[in-house]
Amino acid sequence: MTKDNSRLQITVAVSYSGKYDAVQACTSIAQKVKDDHIQLKDINDNLIEQELETNCTEFPYPDLLIRTSGELRVSNFLLWQLAYTELFFVQELWPDFGKAEFVEALTSFQQRQRRYGGRDS
Known part of the structure; x- marks a missing residue:
């Protein structure tokens, strides 16, 4: 598609x-x-x-935030804009983040149900 x-x-x-x-x-x-x-x-x-x-x-609200380095926080980054962003945490440091990690992040993102603050019915 x-x-x-x-x-x-x-x-x-x-x-x-x-x-x-x-x-x-x-x-x-x-x-x-x-x-x-x-x-x-x-x-x-x-x-x-x-x-x-x-x-x-044009796109101030990320659909996906990939947080490298094993940290489990957003670190004062786009605090307002991340309200409905999907988060993906990875151990690799930014310079080492490559295609395999990117595919893993995208695969994880594809499996999520985006509700934008709503609930499942």
Whole structure:
């Protein structure tokens, strides 16, 4: 089904902080309220998302996060954006992560049921 697909987007964030991203979004929104550009009632998920640093990409919400190095945490990476992302943890370090590990991650991802916060019926 995907043999003719020609796009894959990989997001690499260097010197990025999810906490900082959230704080700068809140600061920006607070300034807009203070300057009467928006009202408190206007603050919602969409407005926050517009203020995040990932608002510059077509796909700000990863479907799959591959965490290398054996760590079982997201390490302050895309904290807002990972809400419904599937996580895959692997022991290999990033430089050693290769085709076999990538296929393993994709195979794992294919076996998951994406519910986006919902429940099975």
